[in-house]
Amino acid sequence: MKILFCINNLGVGGAERLVVDDINEMLNRGYHVRLLTLKNEPKFSLLDELKLPKKYRQTVSFSSFFNIFNWIKVFNYLRREKPNIVLTHLWFSNTIVRIVCKMARINNVFCFEHNIYDTLKSEKMYKIDRFLQEWSKKIIAVSSAVRRSLLKHGIKEKNIITINNGIVISKYEKSQDILTREKLGIPKDTFVFLTIGRLVYQKGIDILLKAFAEVNHKSTLLIVGHGKEEYNLKKLTTKLNIDNTVHFLGTRSDIPKILSICDCFVLASRFEGLGIVILEAMASKKPIIISDFEAGEDIIKNGVEGLVVPKENVESLKNAITRLKSDPNLMKKLAQSAYEKVQDFSIQNHVNKILNL
Missing domain, CATH: 3.40.50.2000 (Glycogen Phosphorylase B;)
Known part of the structure; x- marks a missing residue:
């Protein structure tokens, strides 16, 4: 089984920490893991803690959401890797990867929602979330509170599952x-x-x-x-x-x-x-x-x-x-x-x- 993780980058933060720990645990169990990041690594990054060899990591650095050439790069990467499961984190990655996976006919996509975004997301972002919700198998809320927030903003209950965060x-x-x-x-x-x-x-x-x-x-x-x-x-x-x-x-x-x-x-x-x-x-x-x-x-x-x-x-x-x-x-x-x-x-x-x- 090949599992692809997608996130903006591994800058220091809770979502990034979870991705690093999940990847390392899956590697310990012998799974084939890949990582796709969509922005360059910042000065402070968790990349050094990642056990995944460099050859299994891919960065497609988006300077803007509308960089068409990078959308094509992501599409080609997904077609080449053919992951069995795709796990995406954070809005930018959740959005781009869901759309490209739909184009590449990859169905097992799971999107993590990490925060109460009531005052952090714009109405435009929520509209995109509502439109794309059927393009992932499940949306993973990291807490009961996140689940309630998603429901309030129009994500259907059948599309949400709650999985609390974990640590080493x-x-x-x-x-x-x-x-x-x-x-x-x-x-x-x-x-x-x-x-x-x-x-x-x-x-x-x-x-x-x-x-x-x-x-x-x-x-x-x-x-x-x-x-x-x-x-x-x-x-x-x-x-x-x-x-x-x-x-x-x-x-x-x-x-x-x-x-x-x-x-x-x-x-x-x-x-x-x-x-x-x-x-x-x-x-x-x-x-x-x-x-x-x-x-x-x-x-x-x-x-x-x-x-x-x-x-x-x-x-x-x-x-x-x-x-x-x-x-x-x-x-x-x-x-x-x-x-x-x-x-x-x-x-x-x-x-x-x-x-x-």
Whole structure:
């Protein structure tokens, strides 16, 4: 069986992480795997973690959606490879590959939807999605919340299946990396909070900064990621007078090490598709605080696997941070429950569900 994965590129992100881990797991099982990317790799990429030999990777770099010559290249590539299953990720790839597969008479196409795109997709994009929905065998929603969003925007229930994300759990089962902590200049007696994600409005990092500003005594907040809100967030940090206790680390390739040195993981997002970083924190045995975005219901129950607070509520987030920081027993209890729960979200289970489609 030959399985083709299609995505824009392998720039650092949740969808890209899932593609790399799925491919590596399928290679471990002896499947014939191919990768088609439709844009050049950015500076920060997960490509180095991919075990797929270069000869089985193909890039057709689209400078625009209407590059006809590249559409022909994709068509010729698909006809040549003749994949048994095609798995596409993200809107640009989902759209182009579904259309070309229809032209090439390739029927086993499955499209992943990774986010709550209510405010991210234009109406034109939704119209294209509704038109193309019959051109894939199934649309895979990564959470119950994503499924509900798809239904709201006109995707038929019969065309949707929910498959939660998965991770390589063993990668995150690490003891604290003392060297990484020292390199970041974090004193031993400092309580470390961590958040990971694109620095965009969706992630609610402004809310986290405001909450942290009220409880930052002997604490440090690490922020991993980059994005268009970085300047504004750094400006807010200065305004809140917490420059010395907040560290913007940019994009990192050593997420397991960074997770190992934190004492608590926080995700204050306004909305999420599922949030692979939550699974990574769970596998790292870290106590977790999240906001009550819809997708969180699939993985975190308040008071069991973590603490859940209302979205955009600085006071509630501050109280949760204070509560966890002052209660080591609660931290340990939540972390252990989260670790037990994340076993259901292994990359092995994820691949099994794909292969059983």
